[in-house]
Amino acid sequence: MKVIFVGAGPGNPDLLTIQAHRLLSHCQICIYAGSLVSPEVVALVPKDAELHDSATMTLEEMEVVFARAQEKDVDLIRLHTGDPSIYGAIREQMNSLDRIGIYYEVVPGVSSFQAAAAALKTELTAPEIAQTIILSRTSGRTPMPEMQELEHLARTQSTLCLFLSVHKIGSVAQDLAVYYGTDCPVAVVFRASWPDQKLVRGSLADVAEKVEDAQIKKTAMIIVGQALSRDIPVSKLYHRHFSHGYRQGDSQRDET
Ligand code: SAH
Numbered sequence: 001m002k003v004i005f006v007g008a009g010p011g012n013p014d015l016l017t018i019q020a021h022r023l024l025s026h027c028q029i030c031i032y033a034g035s036l037v038s039p040e041v042v043a044l045v046p047k048d049a050e051l052h053d054s055a056t057m058t059l060e061e062m063e064v065v066f067a068r069a070q071e072k073d074v075d076l077i078r079l080h081t082g083d084p085s086i087y088g089a090i091r092e093q094m095n096s097l098d099r100i101g102i103y104y105e106v107v108p109g110v111s112s113f114q115a116a117a118a119a120l121k122t123e124l125t126a127p128e129i130a131q132t133i134i135l136s137r138t139s140g141r142t143p144m145p146e147m148q149e150l151e152h153l154a155r156t157q158s159t160l161c162l163f164l165s166v167h168k169i170g171s172v173a174q175d176l177a178v179y180y181g182t183d184c185p186v187a188v189v190f191r192a193s194w195p196d197q198k199l200v201r202g203s204l205a206d207v208a209e210k211v212e213d214a215q216i217k218k219t220a221m222i223i224v225g226q227a228l229s230r231d232i233p234v235s236k237l238y239h240r241h242f243s244h245g246y247r248q249g250d251s252q253r254d255e256t
Helices: 018-025 059-072 091-100 112-120 150-154 166-180 207-213 250-255
Strands: 002-007 029-032 050-053 076-080 103-107 133-137 159-163 185-190 198-203 220-224
Touching (some): 002 018, 002 091, 018 076, 018 103, 029 059, 050 059, 059 076, 091 103, 112 159, 112 185, 112 198, 150 166, 159 166, 166 207, 166 220, 185 207
Parallel strands (some): 002 103, 029 050
Antiparallel strands (some): 185 220
């Protein structure tokens, strides 16, 4: 018997891994994060399976379900939104499992920052402009370590993907504008890959107003940075003069 932490992806069941899909379709006991995992994904669990919504549970209550699955010798699927490694609160569950003596594994999922980039049809890296992507958030009930406050991250001019922060878009945009400039592009993607997905594009100057107009208050990804622009240098990888291990550039061919 084992517990399998499974990434449910951003929402659309087509974005599940084949492994996640197979595990869900055969599972007998599942604890899922009801506040974020899409109903279409939960619907893949067989009708006669035991289903628990973790939104209403404490860690101790989860431990009871883990122990019952162990008694029955049945694998338990612990379904987390996106990829379980990002704001998944899996560490405390793994600590419990270690203590109880239950083996566990993790199946990765497509994270919401990737689904948001896909919805925006954008590359998050850009040559000479952004070679670093930062996954972060603003402080909520979970405080930010001081050196990771937005102002420190913003100094790097990286592409910022902010989880759990859309309700603070006003102050986020204001703080970031100091370092990125008010005309820096920003996008907010509400429920990337869900049927009711919404895209908001703007600048640090006007994004807060646009998000308010779109009535987006939660389950959204904020992406900030010049990488969102099309009007910046492009990679030389496919340029005919650029040669590399797999292709000889024209310049070299011209010389021969
Ligand atoms: N493990 C998840 C993140 C969980 S934290 C992942 O990898 O995506 C929850 C936050 O993720 C939300 O507040 C929101 O910022 C983001 N999020 C989750 N699903 C989303 C989706 N479909 N579209 C946009 N943002 C999403």
